Amino acid sequence: MKGRLGQIVKYALMLAIGGVLFSLAMRAVEDPEALWVDMKSASGLSILASFVMGYLAIVSRGVRWLILLEPLGHKPKLWNSIHAVAFSYFSNTFVPRSGELARCGALNQTDGIPVDELFGTVISERVVDFAMLFLFTGIALLTNLDTCIAFAESFEWPGEGGALPWLIGLAAIGLLSVGLVWRSREALAKRPFVAKVFGFISGIGRGLISVRHMRRKWSFLAHTGFIWIMYYLMAYVVFSGIEALEALTPAQALFVMMAGGFGMVLPAPGGIGSYQLAVQYAFIALGFGGVLGLATANVVWATQTGMIITTGGIGYLFLVAAGLKKGNVKTKVPSE
Secondary structure (H helix, E strand, C coil): CHHHHHHHHHHHHHHHHHHHHHHHHHCCCCCHHHHHHHHHCCCHHHHHHHHHHHHHHHHHHHHHHHHHHHHHCCCCCHHHHHHHHHHHHHHHHHCCCCHHHHHHHHHHHHHCCCHHHHHHHHHHHHHHHHHHHHHHHHHHHHHCHHHHHHHHHCCCCCCCCCHHHHHHHHHHHHHHHHHHHHHCHHHHCCCHHHHHHHHHHHHHHHHHHHHHCCCCHHHHHHHHHHHHHHHHHHHHHHHHCCHHHCCCCHHHHHHHHHHHHHHCCCCCHHHCCHHHHHHHHHHHHHCCCHHHHHHHHHHHHHHHHHHHHHHHHHHHHHHHHCCCCCCCCCCCCCCC
């Protein structure tokens, strides 16, 4: 009972965080009618295309998961894998961070694969996606460097010279800190928390290296690239379907996409509030205005949330038909 009460309180808190962030985004809206007009200006065809591209990314993730499971001697049914991935997105929408465990529990029940092995492949996936996140973020920042500097300059900074001296100083402090941590790594590794951080970083390295020894590594990498291209295009097609954003360049669209991606990291169900605020600030930085930014964020978020709920719900029904027990998805992390 206490555990369930704790989960309810935790979920209510996450909803409250999302509500606060959404209200912050709404501060830029003086006329709600103008917001609604901007949202309605989105092309129906672009919304449909975004829906399809989002699902194609899920399908590709399901196929990529099979590639990771092959060396372990497991060959689950293709559609079980795809539906499990769709179900994981569905689960994450309502309970953040629950999706990975839910899909492992689902495939364990439908195809009899040990949960610990499934969970290990999910970690490998996350390592590669983490690297792709940094790659796309780096490209977004480098291709929009002037915008980033101009946005930083829009805030009030102490002293003379504006934001640039502070940004250079922060970068220098960051590099110096990394150097000091590296020199003291043996002593720091004795501290439990630091040891976990080092272990995480080491795990990322091992995960990336393991791709080299994969039987179908080129297929794995091709699906990884396809997934991230779909992530980009499912936002870009919506942008291109809004007449007021016709001046938005592909590089600027990537900048907005990555801002929204980082917004989704915050623990709000389905990224509500955090996604809208992050995308809105990205559009403000690009000079498009807060109302248009919020309207666009709402359209993209609603499209992808609708896709996730639809395909995840259908996927759940197919998983139940394949052997998943209703209300009994195994989501416990395997003990080490």
